[in-house]
Amino acid sequence: MTEYILLIVSAIFVNNILLARYLGNCPFLGVSKSMDTAIGMGMAVIFVITSAGVITWMVQKYVLDPFGLAYLSTIAFILVIAALVQLVEMFLQKSVPALYRALGIFLPLITTNCAVLGVAIINIKEDYDLLTTLVFSFASAVGYSLALVLFAGIRERFAVMKMPKPFDGTPLGLITAGLLSMAFLGFSGLLK
């Protein structure tokens, strides 16, 4: 049990997928201008990363490994993720229209979010078992959403402030992300 708790703390705070592993930065800077979109994106990411992590793990262990096709894993994973995102989109549209409207445009964007493929690859590289994969994927996604929501909260304040012209927008966003990342470095004392 302790090892799972450690894994969760590590994935959310210490090795935050966005701020310490640098995955998924494009949507991070793209959709973090307002709190509502950040929350929508965060929910969609949690859902997709967790399910994609588990499914790609199964594809690797039950399809690619037995047939000696491990070198195809990059192609297989990206196709699985693209198909999964499509499926999730259709499923939500039919059965949970309210959630579909809330997540709306964020779902298709997730295919090219490198955090999804990144987590799938880390699961295989670290040789996790199924339960660890599930826990790690979920915790990483929660860490991603946490960073996204915190960042959006900071960024909303930018709108009312006076900025030096050349630094307005992305440059200042990046520097803020750097400061946030520095704050998260403080958590590294939690784990030995």
Add this chain to the structure above:
Amino acid sequence: MRLVNEFTKGLWREVPPFRLVLGLCPTLAVTTAAENGVGMGLATTFVLVCSNVLVALLRKLIPSKVRIASYIVIIASFVVIVELSMQAYAYKLYEALGIFIPLIVVNCIVLGRAEAFASKNNVVLSMADGLGMGIGFTMALTVIGGVRELLGSGSVFGVHVMWSSFEPFGFMLKAPGAFVCLGFLLGIMNIIGAKK
């Protein structure tokens, strides 16, 4: 003339990570040293040029409904080629770049150029576009890698250049340093761009 233009736009006017703000993850992650920046840049350039050429060749055959999926498969195939050849011939670099080699698949620059340029233009123009963008991306990564290596370990391309009492900022090699460094470089680019 058009050919030269498509090639040079990637070098300054539309340098991918600075001007278009695309492909940030590898830009931030692998640039702890100038050498890694060059390696990542060249790997991406290879994938960009090859996928642009193939997409341009097949642009009339791929039905527009499934085009994105087809582009991803084309890109992923070239990424696997890069991954396996690096594992065989440049193992040290392969270790240093880690999961960011397979992640070239989801680098928005590659898919972005396939969709925005190669699917509408002929093979030669697409190749020039891919090559220009790739070289621009490599230069950008090398500059960021160079700055971070200079401040973070006092050397450039592994050669020590700072004075002997120079205390390296370990901060620059960690994640926050990457964000802050890229933020400042973008700001400086904007200042230079605004003067012209």
